[in-house]
Amino acid sequence: MSDFTKIKSYPLPKIAISVGDVAGIGPELSIACATSEAIAKRCQPILFGPLDVLQRVAERLNLSIPEMIDVPIDGASAVEPGRFTAATGQASYDAVCRAMDATMTGQTAAMVTGPIQKEAWHAAGIEFPGHTELLADRTGTNEFSMMLTSDTISCVLATIHVPLADVPTVLSIDLVARAIRHGADALYRRLGRSPRIAVCALNPHAGENGLFSHGEETRIIEPAMTRVRREWAASTALEIIGPLPPDTAFTPMMREKVDVYICMYHDQGLIPLKALSFDDAVNVTLGLPIVRTSVDHGTALDLAWKGVAKRTSMMAAIQMAIDLSCPTSDN
Known part of the structure; x- marks a missing residue:
């Protein structure tokens, strides 16, 4: 199927x-989850991808293909497991764009993205480094944040796919305040109360008053925290602590007191999150006009x-997409 006119309602x-x-592993996970009883009783999943390849995967694993929109791929018969190419990169990009268009026009309530191979996108000449930047561009969103979340820990990233050496120059009061604000809004909706927020420092020991830093904590992070506190003060008090030394921010005792962490760079948040919740974490793009969730793992080519x-x-990504877009859907 290539359009929604053939999709049963x-x-x-x-x-x-x-x-x-x-x-x-995206195709097999998408097929298996979309045809599971737990998902089928809550939503009507529609896959976006190359039908020819998905049929091969389904036959190999004795799975049935759910309803889907066919997004053709060049040389479908030559596609092999574990070997990405420019063609597989282009097809995954096209599938994301089709799913996004369906969600932006209201044909679908939300979108869930399977894992892409960023090298394959690069090989196909695609300029975006990942899903998040593509989604922001196509939806015209200037202020967005990435949140990785599970039942154990939630982290919002102030910077995303930025080389570590560039992080200190990219960080700004606006950027950190945005991440805090997005994290506060997301967890308020999820918990139904004012969330407890911990903001991580950039430098070891939170900079030790400038001994181990260039003042990022005092010049950037603390003013951002103050700004968001003032924004929320008119309606409800917001508990924001920090900047915290990153090496102690994620201890079990601290996690009992924190609903969401604001992290200054990609691995500062993803290392603790994946250590604690590798199998069940979900990636949520905050600030978009649509709901988008994603798996929090890669393509696992060897599997x-x-x-x-x-x-x-x-x-978990599909369930969260339902919860965020249709909170009254049966659990």
Whole structure:
């Protein structure tokens, strides 16, 4: 199927799922989760990806293909598990764009993205480094943040796909305040109360008053925290602590007191999150006009088409997409 005119309509919210790079584990996870009873009772999942390749994956793993929008790929018969190419990169990009268009026009209530291979996008000449930047560009969103979340820990990133050496020059009061604000809004909706927020420092020991820093904590992070506190003060008090030394911010005792962490760079948040919740964490793009969630793992090329990859992150991503877009849908 290549358009929505052939998609049967059910009295459940439609959720778009782009299957990711077909050389990886995205197709099998998307198919298996979309056909599971737990998902089928809450939404109508619609896959976006190359039908020819997905049929091969389904036949190999004895799975049935759910309803889907076919996004053709060049040389479908030559696609092999574990071997990404420019063609698989282009197909995964096209699938994301089709799923995004469906969600932006209201044909689907939300979108879930399977794992892409960023090198394959680069090989295909695609200028975006990842999903988040593409989504922001196509939706005309200037202020967005990436949140990685699970039942154990939630982290919002002030900077995303930025080389570590560039982080100090990229950080600004506006950028950190945006991440705090997005984290506060997201967790307020999720918890129904004012969330407890911990802001991580950039430098060791939170800079030790300038001994181990160039003043990022006092020049950038603290003013950003003050700004957001003042914004929320008119309606409800917001508990924001920090800047915290990153090496103690994520201890078990601290996590009991924190609902969401604001992290200055990619690995500062993703290392603790993946250590604690590798199998069930979800990536949520905050600030977009649509709901987008994603798995929090890569393409796992060595496991592709074997039926052994864990489905928990994809299941959690679909469930969260339903919760965020259709909170009254049956649990």
